[in-house]
Amino acid sequence: MGNIRLLIVDDVEDNRLVLKAICRKIEGFEIQEAQDGLEAVEKTASWLPNIILMDIMMPKMDGFEASKIIKERYPATVIIAVTAVIDPHMEEKMSAIGVAAYIHKPIDKELIRFKLKSFQSVLRAKQGEYKKLSEREAVNPFSSDIRYFKTVFENVDPDAMMDFGMWILGRCEDGSGLSSTKVDALLELFYELMRHEARNVQGISIVAEESFEALYVTLKFPKAVVLNTKASALIREIGADCRIREVFVSVRLGLNMVCLLPNRYEKTLIKPAVSEPAIAVQPAEKVRIESPRMSEEAFKEPESVKEKREIQSEEKSLLRQSFVQKTNAIDYVSEIGGDVLDEIRDLESLDAEWKEKLYIFEQNPTPQNLYNFIDGVLGVYVSAINNLFEFTALAYALSSLGVFLKENVDTITQDPSKLKVLVMLTEHLGADLVSWREHVFELRDTADIHYLDSSFFSSCMQIEGIIGNKEVCAEDDDDDGMEFF
Amino acid sequence: MAKRVIIVDDSRAVIATAELALDEMISSGVIEFKSYLNPAELLGKLQSGQESFDLLISDVNMPEMNGLDLAREIKKDERYKTKPILVLTTESSNDMKMAGKEIGVTGWMVKPFSDDKLVKSLKMVLGV
Numbered sequence: 345m346g347n348i349r350l351l352i353v354d355d356v357e358d359n360r361l362v363l364k365a366i367c368r369k370i371e372g373f374e375i376q377e378a379q380d381g382l383e384a385v386e387k388t389a390s391w392l393p394n395i396i397l398m399d400i401m402m403p404k405m406d407g408f409e410a411s412k413i414i415k416e417r418y419p420a421t422v423i424i425a426v427t428a429v430i431d432p433h434m435e436e437k438m439s440a441i442g443v444a445a446y447i448h449k450p451i452d453k454e455l456i457r458f459k460l461k462s463f464q465s466v467l468r469a470k471q472g473e474y475k476k477l478s479e480r481e482a483v484n485p486f487s488s489d490i491r492y493f494k495t496v497f498e499n500v501d502p503d504a505m506m507d508f509g510m511w512i513l514g515r516c517e518d519g520s521g522l523s524s525t526k527v528d529a530l531l532e533l534f535y536e537l538m539r540h541e542a543r544n545v546q547g548i549s550i551v552a553e554e555s556f557e558a559l560y561v562t563l564k565f566p567k568a569v570v571l572n573t574k575a576s577a578l579i580r581e582i583g584a585d586c587r588i589r590e591v592f593v594s595v596r597l598g599l600n601m602v603c604l605l606p607n608r609y610e611k612t613l614i615k616p617a618v619s620e621p622a623i624a625v626q627p628a629e630k631v632r633i634e635s636p637r638m639s640e641e642a643f644k645e646p647e648s649v650k651e652k653r654e655i656q657s658e659e660k661s662l663l664r665q666s667f668v669q670k671t672n673a674i675d676y677v678s679e680i681g682g683d684v685l686d687e688i689r690d691l692e693s694l695d696a697e698w699k700e701k702l703y704i705f706e707q708n709p710t711p712q713n714l715y716n717f718i719d720g721v722l723g724v725y726v727s728a729i730n731n732l733f734e735f736t737a738l739a740y741a742l743s744s745l746g747v748f749l750k751e752n753v754d755t756i757t758q759d760p761s762k763l764k765v766l767v768m769l770t771e772h773l774g775a776d777l778v779s780w781r782e783h784v785f786e787l788r789d790t791a792d793i794h795y796l797d798s799s800f801f802s803s804c805m806q807i808e809g810i811i812g813n814k815e816v817c818a819e820d821d822d823d824d825g826m827e828f829f
Numbered sequence: 830m831a832k833r834v835i836i837v838d839d840s841r842a843v844i845a846t847a848e849l850a851l852d853e854m855i856s857s858g859v860i861e862f863k864s865y866l867n868p869a870e871l872l873g874k875l876q877s878g879q880e881s882f883d884l885l886i887s888d889v890n891m892p893e894m895n896g897l898d899l900a901r902e903i904k905k906d907e908r909y910k911t912k913p914i915l916v917l918t919t920e921s922s923n924d925m926k927m928a929g930k931e932i933g934v935t936g937w938m939v940k941p942f943s944d945d946k947l948v949k950s951l952k953m954v955l956g957v
Contacts, residue, residue, distance in 0.1 A: 765849065768845060769842055769845055769846065772840075772841035772842040772844075772845045773841075773842045775841045776839075776840045776841055776842055779839065779866075779892075783892040789892060789893065790892035790893075791892075791895075792890060792892075794890075795839065795890045795891060795892050796839065796840065796892075798890065798918075798919035798940060799838065799839065799840040799842070799843050799888065799890070799940065800840065800842070801919070801941075802843070802919065802940040802941030802942075803840060803842035803843055803846060803941075805941045806842075806846045806941050807842075807846075809941070809943070810846075810849075815943045815945070816941045816942070816943050827936050827937055827938075828935065828936040
């Protein structure tokens, strides 16, 4: 996978050095610099950066002007504004032209890294898709007639597995005719196989290959695949569309409609596998890459009084992953490894800290105290839950809450009533997590281990709604809020 | 007289956000608000007559008991046969709708819901 090109734009050399030092620590970035807006525009034209960290106040051409020009010419470029001036008006203007995120100076290096990493993983997932197939022969045993692209998710860890899940569920919705039932079965199988390798992710990769008629997904392990009962049952269920040889597990997914192409290949003529009337379609991937929250803000409808926080399609996909299977807690816990269980049990030690750090923040509402909670407690929860594979929706809800709180640290610290509500609700979230651990891992008395996912997800969204003064709503919600049976 | 509204949800955060949303109706005495984390506890109290309601709002997916099963049990009781029950859900699947209809549940609300929508739905169902 190619490196992500990152352009750092700032007129002050020291600032560029600091940013560079921070970004260098993240693998997979190639970095160049520009000293002002004009140079940024020129560098963008010649080097096509994927992500730009853009200072606002600069000589010759300021960051706003430069961003405007760049977004017009290269809409796929992700621009993150970095500035010392807190100016809501400017933030609004920037988001209106498509700037994906806003970071305030002094620079919080963890925040920058977190943002860059999340943009990086989305970009990689999308970029892979556009990559032309190399000359190498197909990995899947079904067909060597691979026409379009090959997406490789390398060193699949829980995060990458999530990217893959989102990517393939996204493919179900883009009209390419992928059957979501089949994809659900495939995901279930891959999660099952991965679960046993969770401690040994190095060298696991996922390769997606596509012909006119089918999408072939192959999971490649560093050593021969060992199947447990559940995985064997899933493979039987998938039937002839699943083949295993040595270190490869391949699944064939039929594309039974007009084949759609990502926009890079829009103009190429594609023979439909079945002769159905061509339907008007959106390019498969709209290149609109934002941090989890940015997109709805940037594209909000102007006439609505309150901004809306809707469930986005990625989030829906995530939630769907949780609904794929209804596993009861007894089966689930007997399947997961003891060390994973230990990690969850260790979270118990965080229960007190959750309350304590929130209490300290409530008594002394400084940004640092909020960060202490987010990084010291929330973050630890996120990574432990992520390791479980099963609960990506829960982990996502928690981590995006963390990102949201960091972005809104000023509002929270300056508004005592919001602070109070936030602390109260976050304390409840903590209590919900305690009881979730109890029901799933200790008492094991729930018939559906995902019982909390959607409640938790919506609670996090509601917290964001309250703090950000946004109206929360489910995507397909009607105006009356409730429907009659 | 204040209408008695009960919410049952395994999530404390969901209960707390609902209570925040209904704050005005509660403080102005339009409704009385009571919450339960455990559906079995609520069912026991309803059956023994220690608890009653004018409107019940129930989560569907709870660890101890499914919200639709809870509604089914409650609806068996003559005292609550005609009382409205709303269920909270994220997925309004057809199966869920069929089951809800058969049980006699009044309606459903999709999570997450805004404050306004909750208030509006409550007023509509309670006629206040």
